[in-house]
Structures are given as structure tokens and as C-alpha cells.
Amino acid sequence: MSNYHLDHLQHLETEAIHVMREVAGEFERPALLFSGGKDSICLLRLAEKAFRPSDLPMPLLNVDTGHHFPELNDFRDRRAVQLGAKLIIRKVEDAIAKGIAVPATGEVGRNKLQIPTLLAAIEEFRFDCCIGGARRDEEKARAKERFFSFRDSFGQWDPKNQRPEIWNLYNARINPGENMRVFPLSNWTEMDVWEYIQREKLEVPTIYFSHRRKCVRRVGQWLPVTDIIPPKPNEEVRELVVRVRTIGDIISTGMIESPAKSVEDIITEIAAARVTERGSRADDKTSEAAMEDRKKAGYF
Amino acid sequence: MVSATPFATHPVVDILRFNTCGSVDDGKSTLIGRLLYDSKSLMEDQIEALERSADITGGGQINLANLTDGLRAEREQGITIDVAYRYFATPRRKFIIADTPGHVQYTRNMVTGASAANLSIVLVDARAGIIEQSRRHTCIASLLRIPHLVVAINKMDLVGWSEARFQEIRAQFEEFLPRLDIKDVKFIPISALNGDNVVEPSKHTPWHPGPTLLSHLETVHIASDWNLNGFRLPVQWVNRPNCPTNSRLHDFRGFSGQIAGGIIRVGQKVIALPAGMTSTVKEIWTLDGSVQEAFCPQSITLVLDHDIDISRGSMIIGLDNLPGANVNLQAKVCWMHPRPLQRGKKYWLKHTSNMVQAVVTEIEHRIDMATLEPQAAPSELALNDIGEIQIRTAKPLVYDGYATNRLTGSFILIEQGTNATVAAGMLMPPHEIVKPENGDYVI
Numbered sequence: 124m125s126n127y128h129l130d131h132l133q134h135l136e137t138e139a140i141h142v143m144r145e146v147a148g149e150f151e152r153p154a155l156l157f158s159g160g161k162d163s164i165c166l167l168r169l170a171e172k173a174f175r176p177s178d179l180p181m182p183l184l185n186v187d188t189g190h191h192f193p194e195l196n197d198f199r200d201r202r203a204v205q206l207g208a209k210l211i212i213r214k215v216e217d218a219i220a221k222g223i224a225v226p227a228t229g230e231v232g233r234n235k236l237q238i239p240t241l242l243a244a245i246e247e248f249r250f251d252c253c254i255g256g257a258r259r260d261e262e263k264a265r266a267k268e269r270f271f272s273f274r275d276s277f278g279q280w281d282p283k284n285q286r287p288e289i290w291n292l293y294n295a296r297i298n299p300g301e302n303m304r305v306f307p308l309s310n311w312t313e314m315d316v317w318e319y320i321q322r323e324k325l326e327v328p329t330i331y332f333s334h335r336r337k338c339v340r341r342v343g344q345w346l347p348v349t350d351i352i353p354p355k356p357n358e359e360v361r362e363l364v365v366r367v368r369t370i371g372d373i374i375s376t377g378m379i380e381s382p383a384k385s386v387e388d389i390i391t392e393i394a395a396a397r398v399t400e401r402g403s404r405a406d407d408k409t410s411e412a413a414m415e416d417r418k419k420a421g422y423f
Numbered sequence: 424m425v426s427a428t429p430f431a432t433h434p435v436v437d438i439l440r441f442n443t444c445g446s447v448d449d450g451k452s453t454l455i456g457r458l459l460y461d462s463k464s465l466m467e468d469q470i471e472a473l474e475r476s477a478d479i480t481g482g483g484q485i486n487l488a489n490l491t492d493g494l495r496a497e498r499e500q501g502i503t504i505d506v507a508y509r510y511f512a513t514p515r516r517k518f519i520i521a522d523t524p525g526h527v528q529y530t531r532n533m534v535t536g537a538s539a540a541n542l543s544i545v546l547v548d549a550r551a552g553i554i555e556q557s558r559r560h561t562c563i564a565s566l567l568r569i570p571h572l573v574v575a576i577n578k579m580d581l582v583g584w585s586e587a588r589f590q591e592i593r594a595q596f597e598e599f600l601p602r603l604d605i606k607d608v609k610f611i612p613i614s615a616l617n618g619d620n621v622v623e624p625s626k627h628t629p630w631h632p633g634p635t636l637l638s639h640l641e642t643v644h645i646a647s648d649w650n651l652n653g654f655r656l657p658v659q660w661v662n663r664p665n666c667p668t669n670s671r672l673h674d675f676r677g678f679s680g681q682i683a684g685g686i687i688r689v690g691q692k693v694i695a696l697p698a699g700m701t702s703t704v705k706e707i708w709t710l711d712g713s714v715q716e717a718f719c720p721q722s723i724t725l726v727l728d729h730d731i732d733i734s735r736g737s738m739i740i741g742l743d744n745l746p747g748a749n750v751n752l753q754a755k756v757c758w759m760h761p762r763p764l765q766r767g768k769k770y771w772l773k774h775t776s777n778m779v780q781a782v783v784t785e786i787e788h789r790i791d792m793a794t795l796e797p798q799a800a801p802s803e804l805a806l807n808d809i810g811e812i813q814i815r816t817a818k819p820l821v822y823d824g825y826a827t828n829r830l831t832g833s834f835i836l837i838e839q840g841t842n843a844t845v846a847a848g849m850l851m852p853p854h855e856i857v858k859p860e861n862g863d864y865v866i
């Protein structure tokens with residue numbers, strides 16, 4: 124009996140592969156959201172496990188806010204080529220130019236503008252399902268997400284009216300114009316993701332490891348110095364040894380001071396961490412309901 | 424979210440999934456908050472957020488329930504309206520908590536949260552004792568065949584830590600237990616608010632020999648929930664690389680799925696249903712290389728030595744412990760939709776990776792939640808009702824009884840048109856099994 128036992132990562136892995144294959148089996152035109160971040164790196168490996176030796180039966184989709192870390196985009200492009208996968212990129216800038224995404228007066232951040240850009244891409248390619256790397260342990264509103272999260276024809280999530288999900292039987296049926304978001308990593312924690320990266324020897328972008336970078340102190344955190352919002356004269360700028368723990372836009376991703384140079388170092392660091400990974404993202408701090416509001420509007 | 428102890432990097436051997444249930448205000452959210460808080464699974468920013476909302480709304484008192492009551496609507500109404508999942512780890516185990524709400528109208532959420540659980544915690548308010556909700560939730564846990572149950576008798580601080588009261592409630596509970604299918608039940612007196620017997624033993628209960636709730640969760644023996652007796656591979660996806668430049672890949676044809684029962688080895692004979700053809704396993708393909716053997720619940724790709732007709736929804740089975748195959752099925756269902764079950768109406772039935780049309784031909788009985796007795800021939804099954812029905816499917820289903828195999832014995836019903844998931848079903852053991860005597864097993 125004891126030979127027929129899976130450890131926790133193997134359990135999470137087989138659950139996620141099952142979910143991916145349900146997507147391939149049930150949908151006509153699925154896409155896999157790939158940002159180059161650690162969660163979507165795991166998604167890609169799981170897709171390989173689910174579908175090889177065939178080609179991945181879905182393209183990769185990325186919404187480029189124009190405020191990405193350059194290291195991340197390089198990595199994203201390289202991985203897609205390595206996998207022989209089709210990569211579709213839709214830019215917030217183009218969506219703004221076309222009037223699909225309209226910034227509020229004085230709005231510099233691109234986080235909200237990702238939503239109409241993504242919805243337009245879904246419509247353009249008639250995607251009926253998008254696989255994303257969100258995890259329930261990230262945030263309170265996410266904790267209530269299903270694996271198969273139904274979106275109406277406006278891309279909206281209705282938390283009060285979710286389909287019950289029982290055993291591993293996913294109801295993937297949708298009507299034309301409706302859409303499904305699928306989250307194979309629902310049950311993974313930040314630690315599981317890094318342990319999986321370690322076990323599978325997956326490459327991650329270099330910004331996850333400690334490096335020297337000029338940072339500016341804003342709203343209680345160290346943000347990378349960029350041309351987008353250059354430091355004001357009264358702002359403190361320092362060169363620090365930092366890394367990112369979770370990646371958002373370059374203007375809102377807090378850098379953490381860390382000596383972690385390897386995946387092993389990162390795992391040790393997370394084990395001792397005293398703040399959650401989203402604690403370093405300015406976009407979530409705005410209000411306690413920030414994530415919930417964005418999700419209802421169609422955010423991942 | 425992970426434990427802050429340095430042990431957290433040690434290999435964790437397994438995962439325990441559990442859910443909490445009880446009536447509104449029995450203290451579920453407080454208990455989960457307490458488990459996370461006392462096991463040091465909370466991070467500083469989460470504690471900070473708690474303190475911030477304590478200053479705004481709670482008159483300065485930290486409310487542990489705020490940790491799990493995530494959605495704004497809930498905060499406004501002060502109730503938990505959906506299933507929320509929480510994660511924590513101790514050096515011994517990883518835990519997935521499904522926080523399932525106690526309102527009558529949300530029974531469907533409890534079924535959702537509990538369906539995959541190894542263990543259920545039923546919370547009882549020590550002042551109120553066993554009430555209809557406690558019975559209902561225990562009945563659902565039994566119906567779903569959750570192997571372990573903990574009855575956490577909460578708010579013991581409000582009954583003066585009375586052992587007599589604890590024993591009285593325990594006796595009330597044990598009175599209806601024999602009617603149910605639960606083998607392992609543990610009673611623990613706690614105060615979720617103050618933390619007694621949750622993580623730390625209480626000095627108020629010298630009469631309780633232990634364990635605390637957390638140490639029980641860490642040590643309860645979760646004997647394999649998975650059935651290793653009859654091989655079942657519901658085919659999810661046919662893997663055909665169709666690669667003209669690589670001759671090996673050009674001919675590759677694999678059947679991908681998650682093993683839903685049993686063990687499979689290279690060289691073993693299998694039957695593919697509904698085609699009914701026999702074949703032999705040539706290769707068990709995984710990204711990490713071919714393997715000689717695989718078992719439930721691994722995800723694999725099987726290569727067979729004959730080219731036979733298999734597509735999504737087919738089931739590949741072993742020659743031992745054969746499943747049933749029939750268009751007439753008997754099942755227990757939990758109804759999950761405001762529109763009641765209608766006899767004669769067509770639904771989609773999803774079973775493993777298979778989707779067929781189905782008609783409910785008979786509603787045999789409905790369980791009266793107050794008495795747990797079946798009432799014969801009800802006119803309908805409404806939201807949150809549990810009952811037994813007969814179904815006829817458009818094509819034969821290859822299945823096992825739910826008691827034998829949770830994965831091949833369960834199904835959902837989907838309403839046509841709205842695509843709403845309307846029922847969770849558990850199949851009764853088959854009357855007729857697949858007949859292996861002749862070379863052809865067509866069903």
C-alpha cells in the first residue's frame with residue numbers, strides 16, 4: 124500500500140493536470156494566460172505534463188501593460204519559443220489608442236486598463252476559456268473562487284451565483300458569448316509553487332533573485348526607479364540588494380530586501396516570512412475590497 | 424500561506440482536506456481564524472488588516488472571523504455566503520479548509536465544500552446542543568462518505584466548562600449516529616474565541632483526556648481514500664501529436680486521463696468501453712519518462728497495442744472488479760437549485776469525463792431532515808432536499824457504486840439551457856456488471 128502514495132506536490136500536480144485536460148476536452152478555443160511570472164511558469168510545466176508529446180492544444184496569451192519588467196517579457200518570449208507554443212500579445216497601449224481602454228484623468232497605473240484589453244482579446248479570438256495561474260491563498264476574494272469560474276457575456280464574476288463544484292466534476296458548459304476562467308493552481312500555496320519549481324528544476328526570471336537596483340521609497344515600500352514615474356526631488360532613492368516576491372507592474376511592485384540567490388534560498392526565506400506575498404503590492408492595498416471589485420469587472 | 428516555523432521546509436508527507444459546518448453563529452469563522460492564528464499561519468499584514476478593521480468597526484476588538492468572511496456582501500450582511508478555502512501547514516501536515524456556511528438555504532455549499540474532504544468538523548453551540556442543522560450536516564457528511572468526523576462542542580466558556588453539559592450533548596449526538604455511515608467520530612470541548620483545546624490544551628477541561636483539535640487533525644489516520652482495487656481510466660483527451668516529421672510521434676496515439684481507481688501495469692490486459700474491445704497496455708507515457716506501473720489518482724497517458732475506438736468519455740478498465748453498465752440508474756441526490764427537480768425533464772448528466780442526456784423517471788423518497796427518515800414518493804425535490812431517484816440515460820453509463828468508488832460513483836446534473844449545476848448524485852451499487860465471458864464486451 125505504502126508504495127501507492129502521493130506526496131502533497133504530486134497530489135496538487137495530478138489535480139491540476141486533470142483540470143487542464145478537462146479544458147482541452149470541453150472547450151473549442153481555450154487560451155492559457157502566460158505572464159512569465161512564477162505561477163504561470165508552473166502552469167506551463169503542467170500543460171506539458173498534460174499534453175505532451177502533442178503540441179499544447181492552446182495558444183499562450185499575455186496582456187502587456189507596457190509597464191512590465193523588461194526581464195519578464197524577455198523570459199516570456201523565450202519560453203514560448205522553447206515550447207514551440209503560439210504566443211499572442213495584446214498591448215494596453217494599443218487598446219488605449221483604439222479607445223477600448225480609457226484611462227481616468229491622471230491615471231498612470233495600467234492595472235485596471237488590463238481588463239478591457241483582456242476582454243477585447245477574448246472577443247477578437249473568440250476564446251471560450253482562459254486558463255490562469257491564480258491561487259486561492261493569495262487573497263480573501265480569491266479564496267472563494269471555483270476551479271471553473273463562470274463569466275457572463277460582460278466578463279463579469281458574480282460571487283453570489285457561482286456553480287457548485289462537487290468532487291472533481293467540473294461543469295464546463297457555457298452559451299455563446301459566455302466565458303470560463305479556469306484556475307488549475309487553486310489549491311496551491313506560495314510555498315507549493317516554489318517547491319514545485321525546485322522539484323521540476325524550472326527556470327524563473329532573474330528578478331526573483333536578489334540583485335542591486337535603484338529603488339525609491341513610496342507608500343511604505345521600495346519601488347524600482349523608472350522613467351514612468353521618476354523620483355521627485357524630495358523622494359529618497361537608494362541602491363539596494365532586492366528581489367521581487369510577486370510581480371505586478373514595474374511601477375507598483377514592491378521590491379523586498381533579500382539576499383536570496385537561489386530557489387533554495389527563496390524557500391527558506393518564505394518559510395520564515397512574516398508578511399504575505401501580496402503585502403508588497405500597492406494595487407491591493409487601496410482598499411480591503413480592491414481585489415473583489417476588480418474581479419467583478421473581469422480581472423483575473 | 425505557510426507556517427512560519429523553520430520546519431516548514433521539511434518534506435510534508437500528505438494533505439488533509441477538511442470542512443467546518445454548523446449553524447450561523449456557532450463560531451466557524453472564529454474557529455478557523457483561531458486555527459490560523461494559533462498555528463502562526465498568519466502574516467503580519469493580515470494581522471495588521473485585522474487590527475485596522477477592528478479599529479473601524481469592532482471598537483478595537485480583533486475579530487478573528489474577519490479573516491475568512493472575505494466578500495464585501497458578507498461583511499455588510501455579517502454572514503458567510505459561500506465556500507471559502509484556506510490553507511495552512513504545520514510540520515506534520517498540509518491542510519486545505521473549506522469553510523462551508525450554516526444557513527439552511529446554503530446546504531449546496533456544504534456539499535460542495537465537503538465532497539472532497541477527508542474529515543468534517545461539525546460545530547455545536549454548547550448552550551443550544553444538537554439542533555436540526557447539526558443533524559442535517561452530519562447526515563450530509565455521512566451521505567458523502569467522509570471518513571472522519573469531529574464534533575467540536577464550542578462556547579464551552581459560556582456553560583461554565585461543564586463536563587455534564589458536554590456529556591449530555593455527546594449523548595444526544597450518539598443517539599442518531601447509528602443510523603448513519605460514519606465510523607470515526609471524535610468529541611472535543613472547545614472555546615474558539617479563547618482558543619481552549621484548539622491548538623493549546625485548555626486548563627479548564629481537566630476532564631477531557633485530549634487531544635486538542637489541531638493535534639487530532641495532524642494525526643488522524645487518513646487511510647488511502649483512493650480505491651486501488653479495480654482499474655478505471657476515464658479518458659479525458661486523446662493524445663495524437665500528428666507530427667509528420669517524426670515517425671515515432673506520427674503514429675503515437677495515447678489516451679490521457681486521471682486514474683479513478685486501481686493500478687495499471689505495462690503488459691496488462693484492458694477493456695475499452697463502450698466499444699467493448701480488449702487490448703494490452705504497451706506503454707504508460709508521462710513527461711518524466713515511461714513508467715511500468717501507475718495508480719489512482721495519478722494522471723497518465725496510456726498507449727495500447729491495438730488501434731481501437733476510444734474517445735473522450737470512454738472508460739478503460741481492468742479485467743478484475745468489473746464495473747456496472749446500464750441506462751437505468753438508482754442514485755441519492757442533493758438538489759442544489761431553486762427550480763425543483765422535475766420528473767420527465769431532460770438534464771445533462773456528467774459522470775467522470777462523460778456527458779450524457781438523462782431523464783429522472785422516479786422520485787423514490789425524500790429524507791426528512793428532522794428525523795432522518797425517508798418519506799416515500801414526494802412530489803418533487805426542492806433546493807437543499809436530499810432524496811433517492813431513478814434515472815434513465817440516453818447511453819449506458821460505466822460506473823461503480825459510490826460506496827465502492829467516489830470518483831466513478833458520483834455525477835452531477837446540469838440544467839439544459841441555463842447550464843446551472845442542479846444536483847450532486849451518488850450512485851447505488853450496480854445490479855448488472857459488464858460481462859467478460861465473450862471476447863466482445865459491447866454494452
Ligand SMILES: Nc1nc2c(ncn2[C@@H]2O[C@H](COP(=O)(O)OP(=O)(O)O)[C@@H](O)[C@H]2O)c(=O)[nH]1
Nearest residue numbers: 447448449450451452453488577578614615616
Ligand atoms: N463566548 C464565546 N463566543 C464565541 C465563541 N466562538 C465564537 N463566538 C462568538 O460567536 C459569534 C459568531 O461567531 P462566528 O465565528 O462569526 O460564527 P459563524 O457564523 O459560525 O462563522 C461571534 O460573536 C463570536 O465572537 C466561543 O468559543 N465563546
